[in-house]
Amino acid sequence: MASQRIGEIGSSESEPSSQHVPYGVLHGITTSTSSLMNQGSSFDFGELEEAIVLQGIKIRNDEGKASLFTSKPAATLEMFPSWPIRFQQTPRLGGSKSGGESTDSGSTELQFDTDSPISVKASSSDHQNRAFDQIQQQETATNDVLRTETSQNQSTAKSYQEKKKGASSTSEKTLDPKTLRRLAQNREAAKKSRLRKKAYVQQLETSRLRLANLEQDLQRARSQGLFMGCGGNTSPGKPGAAIFDMEYARWVEEDERQLVEVRNGLQGALTDNELRVIVEGYLCHYDELFQLKGVAVHSDVFHLINGIWTSPAERPFLWIGGFRPSDLITMLMQQLEPLAEQQMVGICELRHSSHQAEDALTQGHEQLQHSIVHTIAGGPVVDGVQQMVAAMAKISSLEGFVRQGDNLRQQSLHQLCRILTVRQAARCFLIIGEYYGRLRALSSLWTSRPRETLITDDNSCQATTELQMLQPSHSHFSSF
């Protein structure tokens, strides 16, 4: 019979209460409160107790205070269908539980922690009286746990007991304010623990998403060969080139963004001060590039010199790992036609001095190349190790040349900004940016050009589509 009860109560929670004390209710306790107990230290005795009290009221009133009943008390309602019977027995047993301090008897059978309902279930017997005892002991366990949680439990337990005794006498609901307050506090505690659980779950979710993103990034980076150092070089000990390529790509993106800013600044009605801020920002942007190159020179000078990091169309014009300042200035002079006399003189001087410096560096560079060739070719006297040591020394002086080249480029840009007005300097940066943008577009067009093995019809089709692709990019160069 009891086992039947267990099955029934365990399955359906809406079964009306009966006279018997189903030992399955203990199982019901565990199923509904186990979720509460999983919250850790926030065992929700509050709701349990509330259910006990409220059920007492309900049975007395025989009308539902539906607003007070939540789903959990509805479940717990089924747990203690024996209210009336217990009340009958309460006067009998009440004397023995005057202070509710049945810790001795309680502790022998129950454990005063969150596992008490389970232990109660474990120690269940078939006897009805035993069940009453257990339920009462559970109530005292509830009382005891509540006593350890709140300081008011002493008085409230007593009032609870009084209410139990006097429950049969009163017919209306008599919740004295202390009980009400305790119930409210327990409600709050339950709510807080629910919120905490929700927050923890949300945290777990976000960190899971972040982990997935990180793994994706890692995979993408690996496929790009950053960790293999496959960015144009084969030796595993030279990630410097790949790192520089990555940084340069980022610089180019930033460059395009700054270009847009300069264009908007020129077209809009910005004051000179605001434009100066933009121009100086662009200068800093170029300084960053030279700094990047300075680091890269030290790690892999050949990578900078062979120019693989630039787009294909830029490579023929490379001079010691970068642009040639005098060529740039010549191009700019053609575009910046309305120049004042003094500015014209200044710019001509700048072009002249940078040209001289370029020649000097070129001569030194050529001599270095000859000397390297001579060293590696070797002579009858030089042995292998000495040869290599000498060649390594010459390579380090090659680094010096690239550094001086970048130094010259940086100084030329700064001097240019000093000579020109703010507006002219902004136009300069716009011109330079668009020039290199066009070179890059040309490069991509060239790399994606149709091969000669295709039929000429397809050739022309593809050429026209590519030209159409080029059209939108022309909108960038609308100022010309």
Add this chain to the structure above:
Amino acid sequence: MNQEKLMHYQVDPWNYYMMRVRRRRMEEEDEMERVMRIVSESAVVIFSSSSCCMCHAMKSLFCGMGVNTMVHELDQDSKGKQMEKTLMRLLATNSTTLPVVFIGGKLVGSMDTLLAFHVNGSLVPLLKQAGALWL
């Protein structure tokens, strides 16, 4: 002499140490004086090394501008090493510094400073002031 030094070291270490420091300082001052003497002899003095290509670049630069320079090849000088150390101290750097240029007896610096001055437009007036460049 070495025997004396040894005895000094054994008998009076502190004095011996101070003596060494003083001697080194005197040597450094001598070197510095020597360098100053050399750079004041000409309008433009380059301390270089015959195998260094950057020195070659600096020489070509001045040649291209039509400036006559006095070049000191330190690798062919007997006291070249000490002079190089003196120059490093002057430039306050630990790495090899050649080439180093002095204009009008005053220190200009290494190649990057020279290029910066040139692009600035301040090299030509400096040269004119030192009498190395006419017109």
